[in-house]
Amino acid sequence: MIFHPVILALLLGSLISTLMILIGAVFGSQILRQWNLSSGSQKQLNMERRTYLISTFLMFALISELLSLLLYVYNAEQMSVQFVGAMCAVGTLNANIYGFPTLIAKIILFFCAALWLMINHADNQAHDYPLIRWKYGFLIAILPIALSTAGLQLSYFLNLETDVITSCCSKLFTPDGDNVTAEMAGLDEAFALGLFYVCLALFFIIGLRFYLTKHGHRLFALASAVLFIASITAVISVISLYVYEHPHHHCPFCLLKPEYNYIGYAIYLPLFVGTALGTGAGTLASFVQIPSLQETLTGFVQRLTLASLISILIFAGIVSGAIYLSALRLF
C-alpha cells in the first residue's frame, strides 16, 4: 500500500460514511419490523426520533460520497506520476483490477444515496410516513453496495504498488483492445455521436411528455439511466476527441485537467445532477397514487423533472458547444 494522505483521507471518509449507512440499515430492519405510527408508545416515539438521525447520516454520506468521488479521480490524476506508463487518472486506476470497479461502485452509491434522500424528502411531506418501509427497505438494499464500495476501495489502495507497469488512456481507450472501454472507444464516431443525439432527443421527448401529461414515469426513469450510460459512452468515444482536438485521444478523465479549462466538471456535473433528479422523479412518480402523498408529491415530481430536464439541457448545450467550437472536424 502507498501511504499517502489523500488515500488516508479517502479511507477515513469511506469508513465514516459506510458506518453511517450500516447504522441506518440496522435501524431500518427495526423499522420494518416494529413501525406502528398509531401507537403512542415510547418505543415508537424513539423510532420516529431516530429517523431524523438517519436522514442526517444519509445526507452526510451523500455529500461525503460526492466529495470522495471527486477526490478519488483527482487523486488518481495526481498519483499518475508514480506509475510507470500512467499519464493520467486512467493509468492509476488501472494499476490493479480494483481501480475501475471502485469508481463505478462509487458512482452507483452516489446515485443510490441521492435517490434515497429524494424518497425521504417526499415521505416527510406526508402525514403518515407512507414510504417509511419502502425507504428503509431501500436503505437495507444500499448497504451491500456501500460495503462493497468501501471494500473495493480498500482493496484498491492496499494492492496499489508503484512498481507495476500500468496502461494508460492511450492504451485502454483505444479501439483495438478487447474490453468494454475499448468497445466504447472503438465505436464508429459518427455512429456514436448519432446515437448520443438520438438518446438525448428521446430523453427530452419522454421527459417533456412526462412533465406535461404526468404519464410514463418508469420510462422517464429508464431514459435518465440510459442517457447517463449513453453520455459516458459518447464522451469516451467521440466527445473527448473534439475536446482534445486529437482524433485518437479517448479519455474521460483528462477532460478534468486545467489544460482543457476544466470542461470536464462543466460536462459531468449537470449530467450527474440531471441523471439523479431524473431517476428520482421517475421513481417517485410511482407513489403519486398514495392518498396522503398525492398533493405534495405531484408538485415535487414536477419540480424534479423540470430540474432534470434543465440540467440535461445544460449538459447537452455544453457538449454541443464544445463540439461546435472544436478545431477538429471528424466528418
Add this chain to the structure above:
Amino acid sequence: MKIWIERQRSLIDFTVAGLLRRKVRNLGLMAVYSCVVFILATVMLFTHSLRKEASVLLSDAPEITVQRVIMGRHALIEHTDLDVVSKIRGARHARGRLWGYFYDTANGANYTLMVPDKVHTIKQGQVQIGAGVARARDLKKGKFLFLTTNRGKLFKLQVSGILSTESELVSSDLVLMSEQDYRNFFRLPSNVYTDLVLNVRNSREVTKIAEKISAVLPDSRVITRDDILRTYESLFSWREGILLALLGGALCSFIIFAWDKTSGLSASERQEIGILKAVGWETSDILTMKLWESVLISLGAFLFAYTLAYLHVFYFSAGLLEPVLKGWAILYPQFHLTPEVDPLQVMTLLFFTVFPYVAATLVPIWRAAIIDPDTVMR
C-alpha cells in the same frame, strides 16, 4: 427555494448570535481545533512544496545515471566505462561526474563537494559555496575557505561566488570546485568518476537504453530520472503519510473532545433548546441550526488555521517544523518555498478535519435536538 434560503439565513444568524453568547467556550474549542488544523496543514503544505521543488529540480537532471556497484556498494566508475556508454546508440552527452561528501570537523557539518557540469565555470583554486556553508563559516565573496583533507593537508580556496538563495533547499551545503582541486583534495586518480550521467536523444527510449547499459556494464546500477522522481514522490508522500498518521492520533483525541463538548450540553443550552422546541421549533430546525454551528466552527477554524499555516510555511520558512521534517542538519537551509495551494490538498485536509469533526458531532447534535418540548414546562 427563497423560503429555504431565508430559513437558512435566519438559522445562521441565530447560530452566530448563540456562538457569541458562549464566547469563551467556543473560542476555546476553536483554538484547539485551529491548532490541530494548523499542524496538519503545515505538514502538508510543507511536504507538498518540497516535493514540487524536488520535481522541478529533477526536471533538468540527466535522464540516466550509471553507478558502479562493488559488493553491493556504490564504487568509483572508470573512464573506460564512460567510453563504452558513449558508444551506445541514442545516448548523448555521456559524462562522468565527481561529487562526494565531506565532514567538516571545524563545525560538525556535512558538505557536498562537487565539480559542476561545465568545468570552465570554476577556476582552479576557487570555489562557489552554498548559502548554508557561507553562514556556517562566515564567508563572503573574495574570502578564503580553508578545508583540511583527511590526511591533514590544508586547502585554501577563494570564494568566487555564493550560490543564489533561490535554490537554497538543495544548494545550501554545496561546495563547487574545479575538477583538479577535487581530485587533489580527495586524492583521486584521474581516470575515475563518482558516476556517469547521460542524456537520451529520444525520451521514449530511456528504458531501452537503460537496459542496454545494464547489458554492457553488468557490474553497474542504472537509474533513470523517472525512477528518482517516483522514489522522491513516494518518499515524500510516505513521510507525509506517517506524520499524518501520527497526527491522526492527536486528531482522534480532538474528535473525542469535540464529541464530549457537543454532547455535554450545558444546562443553559439544554434549557435554550427546550425553549426553542416549546415555542414551535421542530427537531429538524434544531438539527439544522446545530449543524450550522458545527460547520461554522470547523470551517472557520479550518480557514483561519490554513491561512496561518500558509503564512508559516511560505513566509516564515516553516520555522516550527524544521527539525522534524528535515533531520537535524546544521546547515539547515533558510529558504522560501514557492507559495502554492493545491485544491486536492485542501480537499484532503478538509476530509481530515472538518469531515470527522462534523461527523463526530452529528449524534450529540441529534440528541440535543430531540429534547422534549415539554421539558421546559417543569
Add this chain to the structure above:
Amino acid sequence: MIVFENVTKTYNEGAENAFNAILNLDLTINSREITVLRGPSGSGKTTLLTLIGGMARPTSGRIHVAEREVTSLPERFLTKMRQDTFGFVFQSFNLIKGLSVLDNVMLPLTPLGRPRNQIRKEAYALLERLHIQSKAHNLVETLSGGEAQRTAIARALINNPPVLIADEPTANLDTGLSYAFMDIIKELKDQGKTVVMTSHDPLVWKSEIVDQVISVRDGKIESNPT
C-alpha cells in the same frame, strides 16, 4: 374545539417507576372560551396542558384539535399544527437570556423562512399592543417580572394563534400585575381567542371572564369539586 377521548399519559412507560399522570380522561374545550384547570400540586394540570397544546403525545387515547385527529401525526406535522394553533406562556416565562426582547418575540417565526423585516414589524406591533415597545432592544434579563411576562405573551401571540395556553401565569406576579394579566386575557377573549390556563390562584379561576373551570385530581377530572 379541542376534544380528548379516553386519553392516558404514562411517564416512564414500561419501567418500574411508571406513572399515570393522566388516566382515561375525556374533555372538551370550547373555542372562544376561557378554560381554567385547577387542582392540587401534582394532580396533572401541567401534563394535561402539554397534551392539549400538542407538546407531548398521549400514551393512548385520541385528541382532536379542530376536528382533526392529532395523536398519530408525525412530529413535524404536530409541530406545524402547534405553530398554527397554539401560543404558550410558561410559568417561568422561559425567555432566552442574552437575546433582546424583540429577538425573543421573533423566536417562533425564526425557522419558518419568512422575510425578517416583516417578522420584525409584526413583533414591534405586538410589543406596542402590550405597551413594552420601549424595551424592545433591552436584554430580557434586565426586565421586571411584569415586563418579562408581557414579552412572553407577545412571543406566544406572534404567530397569531387561535388558542393561548398558559401554565400558572400569575404565580410569579403580585396582585396588581395579576389583574393586569387578566385584563390582557379579557382583551384576547374579546378578539375571539381561546385561552386555556392552569392556576392555583383564586384571582384567576374566580374571575368572571372565565367560562369553564376544570378540577383535576390524580390525573382525572373531578366531577363535583369542593
